Amino acid sequence: MPRPLSATIHTAALANNLAIARKYAPKSKIWAVVKANAYGHGLARAFPGLRATDGFGLLDLEEAAKLRELGWAGPILLLEGFFRPTDIDVIDRYSLTTAVHCDEQLRMLEMARLSKPINIQLKMNSGMNRLGYTPEKFRAAWERARAVQGVGQITLMTHFSDADGPRGIAHQLEAFERGAEGIAGARSLANSAAVLWHPDAHVDWVRPGIMLYGASPSGLTADIADTGLKPAMTFQSELIAVQTVSAGSSIGYGSTFTAGAPMRVGVVACGYADGYPRVAPEGTPVIVDGVRTKLVGRVSMDMLTVDLTPCPNAGIGSRVELWGANLLIDDVASAAGTIGYELMCAIAQRVPVRAE
């Protein structure tokens, strides 16, 4: 028998979440973002739940090829563009759409020999300061791109730094509109946070990622409580041992937790080598036998330990939910000082994952 640890991908939840993105941005076409192996869910496993999208956004050429193998004939967008001239051959072969964010990429396109024009998304740096042309340089870049024989349709794209926070997007929208003024072509601006909270940014295409997996762009579960989004992954295991410890006994490496009174402690088959965050402190929520309890002691490589005081009937074989349908990933993430994005992407290779 394998260890009793696994992740389940909920196909119906993915489809539900895509429909919710559509409900929020009804006039826009959707790039369903499936980078990082569909945020750790597995591209092939996520695909059936998301196939009602208009296009898929990702980073790796290999993932793009895999989507074609899965039978996806629609648009695929390379969100970071390409890195070497030989990448353009793959873009051509699989009819990919690519972001173009710098002159080096334009130069490679100018030199490329293509079987047909490539559609591009010309990226503006409207304030994020990672990728793209500044508003001042954008028109010149667009003129140059338009003159390249191998370039087909040009969509104008930018990305927001604060769509989930108090600063908002007004300053970036203003910069984008200034740089794109008078330039024809579709626009693509909104990540999940802007899909949910900034309808003025929806325009022609939206690019939701995290919301499709049922987690919050802000990391706060309260922010998505009324959206109808459903968790797309459940990470579950079982108790493999139970210890009854006396007052004053400590648990695990570093003896970081000491029992104040006699208590039962459950040992769960899941550790940081499985993708559970080692930094998760005492008090991080865990569900055992349907009852919410908490982590005690340090997370080790293959195991973690939980307080069984609220679930006196729990024993070896009891079901443990680390996050999922009943315990939101963002609640676990915030206890560990991170966001759901990081936890879902970190599910380790050794964890068996299946879709249902």
Ligand SMILES: *Cc1c(COP(=O)(O)O)cnc(C)c1O
């Ligand atoms: C990852 C990414 C997205 C999706 O972001 P979420 O916050 O997950 O919705 C959208 N656009 C670009 C360019 C991205 O890299």
